[in-house]
Amino acid sequence: MVSELKRIIDQISRDRGFDKQLLVEAIEEAVQSAARKKLGSRRDIEVRYNDEYGEVEVFQFRSVVEVAEDEQTEISYEEAISLDPDVQMGDELGEKMQNITDLGRIAAQSAKQVIIHKMKDAEREVIYDMFKDRQGEVVSGIVQRFERGNMIINLGRTDAILPKDQQIPKRSFKQGDRIRAYLTEVRQTARDSQLVLSRTNDEFLAKLFQMEVPEISEGIVRIMGVSREPGFRAKIAVSSSESDVDPVGACVGMKGSRVQNVVQELQGERIDIVTWSPDPAKYVYNALAPAHVSMVRVDEDNNSMLVVVPNDQLSLAIGRQGQNVRLASRLLGWRIDVKSEQRWNNLQDAGYQTILALDGVDESLADQLFGKGVRSVADLAQKSVEDLLVIRSLGNESAAALIDAAKVAAAAMPELSESDQEAEEETSVEEEVASEVVGTLDEDVTDEEREEAREAEESGDAEGGDEVSEEKPEA
Incomplete structure (x- = not known):
């Protein structure tokens, strides 16, 4: 008949997945500790589990002497001799202790x-x-309880912790x-939970797409980068190893079914899927979508880019609180x-x-001054x-x-160089020549034509037209 102890050991080992020997060693160590507390700490005690009978056996070892002065040792x-007729003086004699059931409350x-x-x-x-x-995998569980903002997730066999900041x-x-x-x-050794989870990690988004998009699992579509602001917006860059497979379309799915499954899992987080490109200029053009890009200047030495967008696209490119450009920067x-086209032209x-x-x-301030007609420090120095x-x-x-x-800056500005002076002199000569030509042409005009022109000009002034439209001849 199988003993109760053996049945318990077998059941616990089977249910918990323990090695049976580990549990046996734990019981032996526990009984040994209890026996020392009950019988004395100086005794040489050995505990063994008898698997055949399903019981724990306790042995004490003492030295054989002529007259025992210390019964513990x-x-x-x-x-x-009464225990073992073949014993000799000085031998270590092992004796099985029969009465170990009552070890005491403290020992137990x-x-x-x-x-x-x-x-x-x-x-x-x-x-x-x-x-x-x-x-590095996605695991599924059930919310068990909450502890100081942390979430305890039951994974079936054990519990995992989802920290508040994750x-x-x-x-x-x-x-x-x-x-x-x-x-x-x-974690191999930890007082708290051994398993730490996250829902804010960038790789979580990548793994969700891998689970939803078969082309990613098959290696046809590759995820080249992910950047997230968890709960608000994310960007994921994808590329395809086959020319006839659209990586963005594969991730979106029929009527957006695949990407919507990911969005629902992330509880409404907006996801931008962009096409990866080895060309940084083309890549940033895709990453800043839906904003349009007019020009990209790449500085590979400093690993930076200057992106110029139309004036009406600036807020769209930057995004709410800089979110769009920040995610694109992390993605690349x-x-x-x-910068807007207007600011780029100003620069x-x-x-x-100056x-x-x-x-x-x-x-920003320079743009406002420039917009108010202040075109240089010289103009600014003249303002009140x-x-x-x-x-x-x-x-x-x-x-x-x-x-x-x-x-101060205007006063410190250098005088015009010789080339600038020559240019001004050429401009003055051209103006004089133009005046002479106009004067020569004016001599051919009759008095009647001059009078008609004067009346037309006075008529225009009477109508209040201060603006004069002058067509410049093509060069």
């Missing part, structure tokens, strides 16, 4: 603690061996909900500076650059404080300081 020769509690500790260690090893090869913000689950998450860490691994103007060179003047107060970011003191700085 010594046994008299006369008593030893100690044995219980040892067994529990050993079982936890054994279970920890089993869990580690089970999940160590699954790190949860998608403003997205709530309740107890009993089924949830999927990315297994980021498997490049620093991206986005090519020499006068604009304004921008002033201390405390950024591109009242003229600059139309700019909201400037107060009386800041406007006065800006004007003073412009005066």
Whole structure:
């Protein structure tokens, strides 16, 4: 008949997946600890589990002496002969202790603690061996409970922890909900949970697409990069190894079914799927979609890009609070500076650059000054404080300081070079020649024609037209 202890050992080993020997060793160590507490710590005690009978046997070993002075470590020769007729003086005699059922409350509690500790260690090893090869995979479980903002997920065999900072913000689950998450860490020894999950990791999005898109699993479509702001927006770059397979279309699916499954799992996170390109300029053009790009200037040495977009596309390219360009920058691994066409044209103007060179003047302020007709520091030096107060970011003191700085900069500007002077002289000569030509042509006009022209001009002034449209001849 199988003993109760053996049945329990077999059942626990089978249910928990333990090695039976680990559990046997735990019981032997527990009983040994309890026996020492009950019988004395100086006794040489050995505990063995008899698998045939399903019982724990306790043996104590004592030295054979003529007269025993310490019964815990010594046994008299006369008593030893009664146990073993072949014993000799000085031998170590092992004796099976019969009455070990009553070990006492403290000893029994100690044995219980040892067994529990050993079982936890054994279970920890089993869990580690089970999940160590699954790190980096998506696992599914049920929300068990909440602890200080952390979410405890039951994975069936064990519990995993989803830390608060790894949860998608403003997205709530309740107890009993089924949830999927990315297994980021498997700890071999830990007081808390051995398994750490994440739903904010970039790889979580990549794994979800891999599960939804067969072409990715087959290797036809490859994920080249992922950048996320969890719960709000994400960008994923994909490429195809076959020319007849559209990587973006494969990820979107029929009527958007594939990407919608991922969006639902991420509880409404917007996902931009872009086509990867080895050309950085083409890649950033795709990454900044839906905004259109007019020009890209690549600086490979500094790993940065200057992107120029139409004026009406600037806010779209930057995104809400810089989200779109920030995600694109992380996707490419490049620093991206986005400018409108108007600002780019301003930057090519020499006068604009002199304004921008002033201390405390950024591109935004320079744009406002340029828009108010201030074309250089020389123009700015001529302005009054009242003229600059139309700019909201400037107060009386800041406007006065800006004007003073412009005066200093204008005074320090070099005089015109010889080439500039020659150009001005050529311009003056051209103006004189043009005046002479006009004068010569004017001599051929009759008095009547002059009178008609004068009346037409007076008639135009009477109508209040200050603007004069002059067509310039083509060069």
